Amino acid sequence: MLSESLRNIHLIDSHCHLADAKFSADLDVVIVRAGLAGVDRMICIADSITESEKCLKIAEKYEQIFCTIGVHPHCANEWKSENGTWVEDTMRQTPKAVAIGEIGLDYHYMHSPKEIQQNAFREQLQIAKNLQKPTVVHCREAITDIRSIIAEVQPPRIVIHCCTEKWEDVEPLVAAGYFLSFTGIATFPRSEEVRRTIRMCPIEQLMIETDSPYLAPVPYRGKRNEPAYVVEVAKCVAAEKGIALEEVDRITTENTVRFFGLPHS
Numbered sequence: 245m246l247s248e249s250l251r252n253i254h255l256i257d258s259h260c261h262l263a264d265a266k267f268s269a270d271l272d273v274v275i276v277r278a279g280l281a282g283v284d285r286m287i288c289i290a291d292s293i294t295e296s297e298k299c300l301k302i303a304e305k306y307e308q309i310f311c312t313i314g315v316h317p318h319c320a321n322e323w324k325s326e327n328g329t330w331v332e333d334t335m336r337q338t339p340k341a342v343a344i345g346e347i348g349l350d351y352h353y354m355h356s357p358k359e360i361q362q363n364a365f366r367e368q369l370q371i372a373k374n375l376q377k378p379t380v381v382h383c384r385e386a387i388t389d390i391r392s393i394i395a396e397v398q399p400p401r402i403v404i405h406c407c408t409e410k411w412e413d414v415e416p417l418v419a420a421g422y423f424l425s426f427t428g429i430a431t432f433p434r435s436e437e438v439r440r441t442i443r444m445c446p447i448e449q450l451m452i453e454t455d456s457p458y459l460a461p462v463p464y465r466g467k468r469n470e471p472a473y474v475v476e477v478a479k480c481v482a483a484e485k486g487i488a489l490e491e492v493d494r495i496t497t498e499n500t501v502r503f504f505g506l507p508h509s
């Protein structure tokens with residue numbers, strides 16, 4: 245049942261993969277459940293050109309869903325410079341496509357060689373700069389190269405999503421005005437370093453997300469994750485910052501609206 249304190253919250257899940265096959269059977273129900281939990285809006289994130297097309301369809305279907313388009317470092321092998329024209333044209337023509345993403349570098353899984361990942365990241369970042377649009381950045385074991393490519397291209401708005409970095413490693417990005425976004429990883433017992441980064445990050449530059457269907461927060465850990473559970477991430481941020489859940493709700497929603505240029509509701 246919905247508790248009294250959750251009735252007046254209007255959270256945004258700033259990063260969820262609603263085009264993932266794990267949602268194909270019950271997406272309508274997942275979205276209703278999000279609304280009942282106080283999660284009014286969602287940013288549906290793409291990881292390939294094919295998935296970008298699916299995300300666009302979802303964003304067109306549901307008023308409360310916006311999407312990104314872009315090629316994830318896992319799929320960097322797929323990226324061709326010709327894709328850039330499609331990305332630019334689609335961003336220009338589709339108001340529900342609000343950002344480029346998720347793009348970045350992943351040196352943990354290394355599905356593509358470093359140079360290929362860096363090229364795909366750099367070219368897509370440049371498109372975001374040309375369009376003056378925000379970018380959702382994925383970073384795993386690659387923060388030094390992420391920082392140097394961002395410094396080289398200087399895109400207007402960046403969020404480091406699913407931030408698990410030490411504060412000292414992301415502090416220069418935050419000082420440059422960029423954002424950090426946190427997932428359910430922050431609720432895991434061993435994530436003290438992530439919680440320290442939450443405490444250090446100015447709340448005006450902080451967003452929350454599920455990265456669903458993966459990374460379900462405590463107490464749902466191990467289950468399929470879904471946008472409704474972003475409430476648990478908000479509670480964790482409230483506890484770390486020592487402020488009320490309603491404040492986290494108000495501020496992170498305002499940050500997300502501003503970052504993605506969403507309509508005020």
Ligand SMILES: [Zn+2]
Nearest residue numbers: 346382405406
């Ligand atoms: Zn990611």
Ligand SMILES: [Zn+2]
Nearest residue numbers: 259289346455
């Ligand atoms: Zn993601």
